[in-house]
Amino acid sequence: MAKGITKRSEDYSRWYTDVIAAAKMADYSPVRGCMVIRPTGYAIWEKMQAGLDKMFKETGHVNAYFPCFIPESFMKKEAEHVEGFAPECAIVTHGGGKKLDEPLYVRPTSETIIWSMYKNWIQSHRDLPILINQWANVVRWEMRTRLFLRTTEFLWQEGHTAHATAEEAEAETRQMLEVYRTFAEEYMAMPVIPGIKTENEKFAGAERTYCIEAMMQDGKALQAGTSHNLGQNFAKAFDVTYQTEAGVREHVWATSWGVSTRLIGALIMTHSDDNGLVVPPKLAPLQTVLVPIWRGDDERAQILERANQLAADWKGKFSYKIDDRDNYRPGWKFNEWEKAGVPIRLEMGPKDLANNVVVMVRRDTGEKEILSQENLTAKISATLDAIQKNLYDNALDFREKNTHTVDTYDEFKERLENESGFYWVHWDGTTETEQRLQAETKATIRLIPLAPEPEPGKCMITGKPSPHRVLVAKAY
Amino acid sequence: MAKGITKRSEDYSRWYTDVIAAAKMADYSPVRGCMVIRPTGYAIWEKMQAGLDKMFKETGHVNAYFPCFIPESFMKKEAEHVEGFAPECAIVTHGGGKKLDEPLYVRPTSETIIWSMYKNWIQSHRDLPILINQWANVVRWEMRTRLFLRTTEFLWQEGHTAHATAEEAEAETRQMLEVYRTFAEEYMAMPVIPGIKTENEKFAGAERTYCIEAMMQDGKALQAGTSHNLGQNFAKAFDVTYQTEAGVREHVWATSWGVSTRLIGALIMTHSDDNGLVVPPKLAPLQTVLVPIWRGDDERAQILERANQLAADWKGKFSYKIDDRDNYRPGWKFNEWEKAGVPIRLEMGPKDLANNVVVMVRRDTGEKEILSQENLTAKISATLDAIQKNLYDNALDFREKNTHTVDTYDEFKERLENESGFYWVHWDGTTETEQRLQAETKATIRLIPLAPEPEPGKCMITGKPSPHRVLVAKAY
Secondary structure, three states, X not given: OHHHOOOOOOOHHHHHHHHHHHOOOEEXXXXXXXXXXXXXXXXXXXXXXXXXXXXXXXXXXXXXXXXXXEEHHHHOOOHHHXXXXXXXXXXXXXXXXXXXXXXXXXXXOOHHHHHHHHXXXXXXXXXXXXXXXXXXXXXXXXXXXXXXXXXOEEEEEEXXXXXXXXXXXXXXXXXXXXXXHHHHHHHOOOOOEEEEOOOOOOOOOOOEEEEEEEEOOOOOEEEEEEEEEEEOHHHHHOOOEEEOOOOOEEEOEEEEEEEEOHHHHHHHHHHOEOOEOOOOXXXXXXXXXXXXXXXXXXXXXXXXXXXXXXXXXXXXOOOEEEOOOOOOOHHHHXXXXXXXXXOEEEEEOHHHHHHOEEEEEEOOOOOEEEEEOOOHHHHHHHHHHHHHHHHHXXXXXXXXXXXXXXXXXXXXXXXXXXXXXXXXXXXXXXXXHHHHHHHHHOOEEEEEEOOOOOOOEEOOOOOOEEOOEEEEEOEO | OHHHOOOOOOOHHHHHHHHHHHOOOXXXXXXXXXXXXXXXXXXXXXXXXXXXXXXXXXXXXXXXXXXXXXXXXXXXXXXXXXHHHHHHOEEEEEEOOEEEEEEEEEOOOOHHHHHHHHHHHOOEHHHOOEEEEEEEEEEOOOOOOEOOOEOOXXXXXXXXXXXXXXXXXXXXXHHHHHHHHHHHHHHOOOOOEEEEOOOOOOOXXXXXXXXXXXXXXXXXXXXXXXXXXXXXXXXXXXXXXXEOOOOOEEEOEEEEEEEEOHXXXXXXXXXXXXXXXXXXXXXXXXXXXXXXXXXXXXXXHHHHXXXXXXXXXXXXXXXXXXXXXXXXXXXHHHHHHHHXXXXXXXXXXXXXXXXXXXXXXEOOOOOEEEEEOOOHHHHHHHHHHHHHHHHHHHHHHHHHHOEEEOOOHHHHHHHHHHOOOEEEEEOOOOHHHHHHHHHHHOOEEEEEEOOOOOOOEEOOOOOOEEOOEEEEEOEO
16 A cells, blocks of 8 residues: 555555545545535546536537525426435525425426526527526435545536427437537546436436446446436426417427536546546646756756746646745655646756756656657647547557456356446346346446447347347446 | 616616616526526626636635535534524525434535634644635525625635734735735726725624725615635634644634625626616627628628628637627617627628728717728727726726715715715724614715724714724615
């Protein structure tokens, strides 16, 4: 257990918690199931927000803010919705020193409060589409919690759109799934499989839920984002209609889609190693740290002067810090920045100064390289790109190595016992079989592929016909 | 009542609500006292956040996130704090279908939950200072609410810092007051007076509260931001100590400071007019709108082609939109953008095209100017700067015209009846007199100046000695 971090091979779950603690990313709070996101963790969330928000705006969305409280009667207007969410809500019963006439639910998701407002905003086809996103905190009373992955309160974004036609709503749902896929792969360097949830796993109140699923380093699946086609369910529950160009009143079509601070957990579990956090350069709040090495004030002054000269060229190209703290030794600093997941560490001592070089250490591979101080900026930029790509390639390679195709239930159960991972199997399409699978193996159907290869076969459990394979795994 | 907006001179309060409705900035929600911030309003909040966040980071602060729930026992640890806040809290009594052992308060402010964490994070002088800010929603159960100005839930930022010495904490408190003053004046174009709150008006749990006060167009004061020196009150309540360099354990010193979506209300009431919203260019999500004027498809194509040629030079210099919607007439568009407060409107029709000119209309003055299409970009940029300056100058001028110095209580009461505004008066420094003033006139002491001119006089109410004047006004 080097540097206070348990090895993955010893105890994966403990390793995860240790990485978070070592990087000071988050802490449990004194409030049951709620976490504190510390500055190192929050800075990654800010980078995620910036990346996603840009993509949302490029696809025509605007931000707004709706109340965090939802009247109980609103929750009850959509039957499946209340059944799914009410049991896990926090409920405000008193306000301003008095018992409330109607209890307020702290939002677990905002479909109901938002559609109660859309009713006022939508009259004509000219008011459509509405393309709104909200950045907010939400609360779901979880029994078993885990930093970032499952907490009673978490931060997220929730898009809520309103459309004139079913086709537009479906196109929006698919577009946002694609935005999430792009973000996961290009920013988080985390390969994902897009697909459709089963009836049993879909969002409470949706017609159809799309998702992206990623594989963590222990072979388990993690649902990283969902995009729901809500059909006319919420428009009907809140009686939201619009007048078509032809003058007819019709119910509005809806979507909602979201990702949360859970992505930070996914990021950690995809890339980090036994030395601590690893952050892909595109989401690293600090991309490069230069640790100067000196003895005595003269050397200190010389090294820092050169460091600042070199760094003058870095502004606007990548984020950096010169760690000139006097009260810590270089070795301590190396360790700290390693645990914090900074992609590139540069070291420069008196000999390096004399030789006109710096030492570069990559966080992803641990490789050391001695670089000329000439063209250093370009070399750092290129290495940041290389790290981003390498992290993605490694994660994809890992997923491929741990993805299996099996045909019998016995083989499935036996392999699952020994090898966690993704399993492509045949399923008869019934909720009954799905629930039996889960009860007997703790694995779940993660998704039905978006465009499944037609491959008729037999359900591995019941032997009934199956048109194509589905993805099964144990999941977070 | 032109365009659905009541005149300020007729009904100021109704005018305010009408401006918000006409610009689609916010709506009351079905949840008592809670508002919905619509995209136009939220986009201004995003600009405010960006400006403030940059200034916070430049002064060394980082962001983090703490739970929205606070255990009742935590609220009660600081005696003044609980007395001030408990009566206006929303209280969660049930979670996950069960009654909670201990009720949770939805945060009205986060000192207590944050200092319970700082206790774990602070051991040595090397752990200090902690300079953390949080962007969050908070809830205070208000009896009388008003969009943006006073709502049960609102959005804000709250800084919470921890320091080794009283001097550092005081310097931080004053620094953040100065950040707020700069933001109010340079971004919001809203002149403010910085000062110190009376004992009676200070934050519940603070040693000393600094504030900035602005004058609205009806002459009333609005508190636009506060910065609190909390002394060792919260460190003592949560037993947060650190080991000094000399090896002694001492309690930590604290500050907190915040501004909220209330600033959007202040912005509206400072600059808007009888035609609707006016937004200073630095906070305008959309700074320039070009409305093309055409008859028939040929003209449409020609005008839009030129508009796009002109706009090619605007990217990165200011935000703009070419309003090429077919289903609205130019006059309707002019009106809409005027109500939305866009600083500059450009109009371009076939004659303008032939003459190589565009018509520019300033939102602040309504002035029309015919501009050559040559050097148009520079002219627009310069006009945006001029509008920003003009709005500030006008607001300052208005404040000066409505600021009075009076010496007797009779004169004060008589003038206050007829002229709302700021009054510099002598006060004997007692809470008793302060409360009498408020009960009898509904005016309050807004602040004691930061560096008061020594001007010995007599309290206008009791005749007792007063070392200098204080600022009195009716307030939001």
